Amino acid sequence: MSLEGEWARADVFRVLRDISSNSDLNWPQIAENYQFDLSVIEDPQGVVPITAWHGVFEHVAEALGDDAVMFDLFNNVDIGCFSIFDYLFSCAPTLRDACLAWVKFIPIRTNAYRMLFEEDETGGYVEWQILEGRGEWRQNMFARIGWSTQQLERALDMQVPPILIELATTAPQNTSAFQKKYQGRLKFGAPHNRIFIPRSLLSRPLRQSDTHLYEIIQKAAMEELDRFGQLESPLTRIANEIATNLAHGACTLPHISAKLGMSQRAVQRLLEKEGTSFRKLSEEIRRSAAERYLRGTDLPMKEIAYLIGFSELSTFSRAVKTWFGVSPRKFREGATRVSALNGGPRKKVQPSRVASMPRSVGQPKQTRSGKSARVE
Numbered sequence: 001m002s003l004e005g006e007w008a009r010a011d012v013f014r015v016l017r018d019i020s021s022n023s024d025l026n027w028p029q030i031a032e033n034y035q036f037d038l039s040v041i042e043d044p045q046g047v048v049p050i051t052a053w054h055g056v057f058e059h060v061a062e063a064l065g066d067d068a069v070m071f072d073l074f075n076n077v078d079i080g081c082f083s084i085f086d087y088l089f090s091c092a093p094t095l096r097d098a099c100l101a102w103v104k105f106i107p108i109r110t111n112a113y114r115m116l117f118e119e120d121e122t123g124g125y126v127e128w129q130i131l132e133g134r135g136e137w138r139q140n141m142f143a144r145i146g147w148s149t150q151q152l153e154r155a156l157d158m159q160v161p162p163i164l165i166e167l168a169t170t171a172p173q174n175t176s177a178f179q180k181k182y183q184g185r186l187k188f189g190a191p192h193n194r195i196f197i198p199r200s201l202l203s204r205p206l207r208q209s210d211t212h213l214y215e216i217i218q219k220a221a222m223e224e225l226d227r228f229g230q231l232e233s234p235l236t237r238i239a240n241e242i243a244t245n246l247a248h249g250a251c252t253l254p255h256i257s258a259k260l261g262m263s264q265r266a267v268q269r270l271l272e273k274e275g276t277s278f279r280k281l282s283e284e285i286r287r288s289a290a291e292r293y294l295r296g297t298d299l300p301m302k303e304i305a306y307l308i309g310f311s312e313l314s315t316f317s318r319a320v321k322t323w324f325g326v327s328p329r330k331f332r333e334g335a336t337r338v339s340a341l342n343g344g345p346r347k348k349v350q351p352s353r354v355a356s357m358p359r360s361v362g363q364p365k366q367t368r369s370g371k372s373a374r375v376e
Contacts, residue, residue, distance in 0.1 A: 008053040008110035010046035015081045019073045050112040057139035071178035074146035084221050089151045091214045096202040108224040127194035132288035138169045155206045166190035169296040189297035246309040253278045287323045294332045
């Protein structure tokens with residue numbers, strides 16, 4: 001499921017290229033394989049399709065021979081690599097303000113997902129929405145976690161802040177320095193991609209807080225928000241709202257339309273224009289979520305069924321057999337066997353240290369032999 005017009009800022013590829021510069025990566029070939037213009041990574045306003053944004057990270061991790069390397073690469077980038085978005089966090093008055101700034105201004109980084117920030121009596125959660133059906137996002141998420149924890153470390157002036165990290169995917173076969181640093185504070189196979197911050201830290205003034213500078217940064221961010229916010233994809237809003245509401249048992253056309261502030265007919269017309277329907281899109285998202293939970297987590301079947309909107313385990317089992325041809329248990333066992341056959345940890349490559357809308361495809365091109373040029 002590739003949604004038309006979904007993009008993310010291309011500067012992350014420039015950073016990825018620079019911090020892995022001592023490796024033999026052919027970036028012109030990568031750009032050709034994932035169908036984006038290589039020149040956009042040097043353009044401060046450049047964007048790439050979201051499927052390319054995900055796929056290139058998977059490709060580079062495979063090429064480097066280390067499926068945990070993104071944690072370390074992006075936990076060591078310099079503040080300012082991502083311009084305004086970096087300083088919105090580091091110069092905020094408090095950690096709570098910094099988290100809220102991420103939520104408000106994430107549309108200047110991508111139109112494909114949103115960030116969430118919620119508090120309870122124990123603390124706050126910064127969460128990244130899970131994108132179903134837009135390609136494998138695992139390595140990209142490792143990079144986002146590495147980068148965001150680095151922001152927390154520097155803003156709080158703590159080498160290892162007392163946070164908890166949850167990732168809705170399997171642990172890498174390799175072990176990064178980042179994983180060792182956050183040992184006991186990093187959970188894989190969770191239902192969410194999020195970071196928990198204790199309440200005691202949320203009101204803490206940040207080390208580089210500067211009221212005057214922050215006003216200037218926010219003004220510049222608002223200008224970018226006006227520019228990039230106009231590129232939001234309505235279809236993306238519908239898909240993400242469906243994914244968010246699966247577990248609440250409220251994934252119906254009337255409910256989703258009301259959440260989006262649109263009439264049911266308007267939603268139907270938009271989906272028809274894109275060659276799909278509410279039922280078909282919901283089914284694709286549910287199928288993608290089922291595959292991810294079965295492959296990437298150890299959650300009980302009953303919990304997975306609940307998370308993707310099935311009230312009965314038997315109904316979930318029948319759906320999985322329809323989608324994949326086998327029962328949920330056999331599908332999970334097959335995924336585990338494939339992972340084991342892929343081998344153990346690989347030799348690591350040492351990273352170096354650094355300081356127009358795209359086409360909607362972004363999937364690897366086919367080679368002359370007919371095989372995918374993407375490394376899986």
